[in-house]
Amino acid sequence: MLQAFQEFWLYFPLLQNTLLAGSIIAIVAALMGYFLIMRGLTFAGHALPYVGFAGAAGAVLLGIDPVFGLFAFTLAGGVGIGFLGKEAHARDITIGILMTFALGLGLMFFALYSGYAELVYSYLFGTILGISQQDVLVTAVCSLIAVAALIVMFRPLLFSTMDPIVASSRGIPVYALSIIFMALVAIAVAMSIQIVGTLLVFTLLVGPAATAIRIANRPLWAIILAVFLGLLYTWLGIFLAVVLFNGTLPVSFFIATISFSVYLPIRLLSPLWIGRGIRRQRNQEQQVEIEFEHLKARECVAVEVKQESFK
Amino acid sequence: MLVDLLHESIIRNAFIAGTIVAIVAAYVGYFVVLRSQSFAGEALTDIGFAGATGAAIFGVSSLVGMLLFALLSALGIGALGERMRGRDIEIGMFLSFALGIGVLFLSIYTATGSAHSSSGLNILFGSILSVTTTDIQLSLIFGIIIIIVTTFLFRPLLFASIDPEVAQTRGIPVRTLSIVFLLLLAATVTESVLVIGVLLVFALLIAPAATAALLTHRPRTTVLVSIMLSLLFTWGGLSLAFIGTFGEHLPVSFYISALASIAYFIAVIARRAHLLQPPRRTTAPVTTRVATMNRKA
Numbered sequence: 032m033l034q035a036f037q038e039f040w041l042y043f044p045l046l047q048n049t050l051l052a053g054s055i056i057a058i059v060a061a062l063m064g065y066f067l068i069m070r071g072l073t074f075a076g077h078a079l080p081y082v083g084f085a086g087a088a089g090a091v092l093l094g095i096d097p098v099f100g101l102f103a104f105t106l107a108g109g110v111g112i113g114f115l116g117k118e119a120h121a122r123d124i125t126i127g128i129l130m131t132f133a134l135g136l137g138l139m140f141f142a143l144y145s146g147y148a149e150l151v152y153s154y155l156f157g158t159i160l161g162i163s164q165q166d167v168l169v170t171a172v173c174s175l176i177a178v179a180a181l182i183v184m185f186r187p188l189l190f191s192t193m194d195p196i197v198a199s200s201r202g203i204p205v206y207a208l209s210i211i212f213m214a215l216v217a218i219a220v221a222m223s224i225q226i227v228g229t230l231l232v233f234t235l236l237v238g239p240a241a242t243a244i245r246i247a248n249r250p251l252w253a254i255i256l257a258v259f260l261g262l263l264y265t266w267l268g269i270f271l272a273v274v275l276f277n278g279t280l281p282v283s284f285f286i287a288t289i290s291f292s293v294y295l296p297i298r299l300l301s302p303l304w305i306g307r308g309i310r311r312q313r314n315q316e317q318q319v320e321i322e323f324e325h326l327k328a329r330e331c332v333a334v335e336v337k338q339e340s341f342k
Numbered sequence: 343m344l345v346d347l348l349h350e351s352i353i354r355n356a357f358i359a360g361t362i363v364a365i366v367a368a369y370v371g372y373f374v375v376l377r378s379q380s381f382a383g384e385a386l387t388d389i390g391f392a393g394a395t396g397a398a399i400f401g402v403s404s405l406v407g408m409l410l411f412a413l414l415s416a417l418g419i420g421a422l423g424e425r426m427r428g429r430d431i432e433i434g435m436f437l438s439f440a441l442g443i444g445v446l447f448l449s450i451y452t453a454t455g456s457a458h459s460s461s462g463l464n465i466l467f468g469s470i471l472s473v474t475t476t477d478i479q480l481s482l483i484f485g486i487i488i489i490i491v492t493t494f495l496f497r498p499l500l501f502a503s504i505d506p507e508v509a510q511t512r513g514i515p516v517r518t519l520s521i522v523f524l525l526l527l528a529a530t531v532t533e534s535v536l537v538i539g540v541l542l543v544f545a546l547l548i549a550p551a552a553t554a555a556l557l558t559h560r561p562r563t564t565v566l567v568s569i570m571l572s573l574l575f576t577w578g579g580l581s582l583a584f585i586g587t588f589g590e591h592l593p594v595s596f597y598i599s600a601l602a603s604i605a606y607f608i609a610v611i612a613r614r615a616h617l618l619q620p621p622r623r624t625t626a627p628v629t630t631r632v633a634t635m636n637r638k639a
Contacts (some may be wrong), residue, residue: 057445073434081541100486124552125610127380128603135599138467138542142593152452155466230445234438241431281449287442294435342488 046273048162052170054222054263057235059174061261063216065254069192071239074123075213077110078130079220081234082108085137087154087224092140097154098169100265101221104133109217113210131184143267157267166226173222177215187262188212188248236263238290245294245301263331264289352386352471353584356594359473359481360576363537364546366485368572370530371551372522372565380548382524384408387531389415389440391540392585394465395447404465405480408535409581410529415440420521468539470580470593481533488529499523500561523573537576542599546572549602556609575601 068077086104087097115122138267181188191198199205223232231267243257268286390408397407409528415436464472492499502509502516510516521630534543554568 068431071430074384075429077434077437078386123378123380124375124548127384127544128549128552128606131492131542131599132603133547133604134541135545135596138599139592139596142596156449215380223611230441233434234442237431237434238438241435260541281445284446284449287438290443291435291439298432298435 039309046062048164048167049159049269052162052167052226054157054262055170055174056219056226057261057265058258059219060223060232060235061239062178062254063219063245064236064261065250065257065303066188066192066212067216068240068244070209070212072112075109075126076216076236077233078126079105079108079112079217080224080229081130081137082133083217083221083224084154084229085133085140086142088137090142092144098221098317101224102218103290105217105221107222108133109213109220110210113163129319136277153228153230155222156283157224157226157231159227159334162226170222170226173218174203175338177218180215181209184208184211198258221331228283231286234283234287234290235265238287238294242290242297242329244293245297252336260293265295275300348415350418353580355473355475355478356470357577358578359470359478360537361573362478362481362485363533364572364576365569366488366530367534367543367546368550369565370526371547371570371572372554372561373492373499373503374527375549375551375555376500377523379524379527380431383527383531383543383547385419385437385440386412386416386524386528387535387540387543388437388444390509390528390532390535391465392440392444392447394535394540395444395451398465399447403534405477405536405610407531409529411440412532413525415520416528417522420524430578439520441492445594464539465535466540467593468535468537471535471592473536476630477536481536484529484533488526492526493524495519538598542595545575545595545599549577549606553602553606553609556606556613571602571605575605596611 064076067073083105086100086102087102089104090097090100093100111129112122112126115125120219187198188208190201191203191208195205210269220232220236223235227235239257239260240253242260243253247253249255264286267289268282271285272280272282374380390412393411394404394408396411397404400407419433419436498509498514499510499519502514502519531543531547534546538546550572551564551568553571555562558564558567565634575598578601579594579596582597583592583594
């Protein structure tokens with residue numbers, strides 16, 4: 032094991048770009064993933080990378096830099112999903128069919144382009160082990176923009192995620208926030224696809240956040256924990272893939288496996304600590320409800336008394 | 343002459359397989375839409391992808407590997423609980439894990455050079471043009487079993503999907519039904535991958551049923567319309583692919599998914615623009631009335 036670590040340090044200069052880009056993506060994905068999960072948009076997180084994949088295919092066919100195709104498609108898809116609004120049932124179906132349509136287009140683009148299989152694979156699985164300085168720079172700039180925007184709208188977004196009805200009655204533009212948020216997710220997804228591949232983006236979005244909300248109750252703690260877990264998975268995944276297996280096996284496999292094997296025991300054991308919190312919360316809710324009933328009853332009496340007195 | 347004959351048999355096989363799969367997927371898809379389990383369908387497909395690539399390494403038929411994986415994980419998802427809100431996250435975690443394994447198998451498969459790298463793509467995007475007679479026989483048998491079981495369970499499943507609580511009080515085993523349905527879904531998805539591929543399963547599973555649900559409201563009519571639409575998309579897609587458009591022969595899966603999603607979006611827009619009659623609510627009030635009666639009794 033010690034030897035493996037020493038070997039890792041030897042590799043370090045070669046891996047510098049990979050680790051940098053991977054870390055940036057892990058942080059941004061965990062941030063976005065927390066809100067995605069809390070807003071019930073897990074499926075959108077699965078669909079958007081595929082939509083971006085189709086965009087990249089189209090750009091390749093037209094002879095443009097795939098980056099433009101990626102951003103155009105994910106932004107259009109993200110804003111479209113943001114427009115769909117609240118009802119989860121109808122939304123899931125529309126997202127699914129939108130994804131199917133985009134993937135069908137992607138298939139057509141690749142069929143028209145002759146260098147078929149190679150490119151499909153490179154966009155599905157990513158090229159995390161061959162990243163240039165410029166890639167890191169682009170990733171860093173994009174994530175800075177996305178994270179800065181998220182921090183600016185953090186409180187209203189959190190409020191509208193937890194309780195959209197109350198938030199909108201308080202004058203928070205819930206609808207606009209949902210669209211801006213999806214646009215940010217789209218940016219994050221587009222930049223991640225180039226590095227980690229279509230299939231892994233979803234793991235980095237959902238894995239750390241899903242585990243974190245099982246452990247931490249408060250939003251801020253959950254987000255910090257998610258970012259930490261995301262970084263941990265990415266570093267461990269790269270370490271295992273490069274050092275122990277010499278890069279013969281894909282990094283996405285290791286990260287997905289680590290993420291799942293951390294999640295499963297926590298999910299199975301979480302009733303031990305989550306149950307207590309929920310029970311306490313439910314008691315409080317009942318208390319509030321009872322008080323509300325009392326209040327309503329008193330108001331009714333007051334109204335009746337008023338009507339009586341008017342007569 | 344021989345080439346012509348070969349070509350003819352490819353076309354015939356493709357049409358037979360496409361027809362079987364279109365009917366089965368649209369039938370089961372009606373319940374998927376009704377129960378809003380589209381994400382579960384997507385997850386089972388991706389898990390099946392891992393199974394298919396795994397089977398390819400060991401030289402087993404990818405259909406068998408896929409069926410095995412999908413059935414097992416249907417049991418797993420079913421065991422984790424009934425329809426609750428957090429279910430999405432569980433499905434998502436299973437899905438990302440399955441994708442990881444699929445990627446692993448695929449990379450081993452292509453690295454060992456045991457086959458051309460495009461066979462991985464066949465699983466992802468469908469391979470209806472290379473369907474064998476054995477595939478057709480298998481999918482026919484599975485299709486008949488799925489349709490018989492679904493028809494047998496039609497009424498209780500419908501009841502349990504629309505109003506699980508009332509169904510439970512009426513003595514319908516809602517939980518068991520939900521697991522049985524996931525198993526049916528797993529088998530259906532496996533079949534569909536043969537025609538349309540892992541990534542485009544929604545085109546036959548969800549799109550026809552969702553479009554039909556926008557057009558009509560009665561359960562039986564919706565199922566019939568859904569099957570008709572599904573057949574239309576499949577035959578249309580196959581014909582377009584064989585005839586070719588703009589001098590290009592594009593993949594069948596592309597045509598089917600494009601037809602299906604465009605039909606859905608047209609139906610949605612027509613609905614929004616009030617061109618379509620909003621379906622009359624016939625079932626919901628009856629069940630609520632039954633529910634209140636039950637509670638009073």
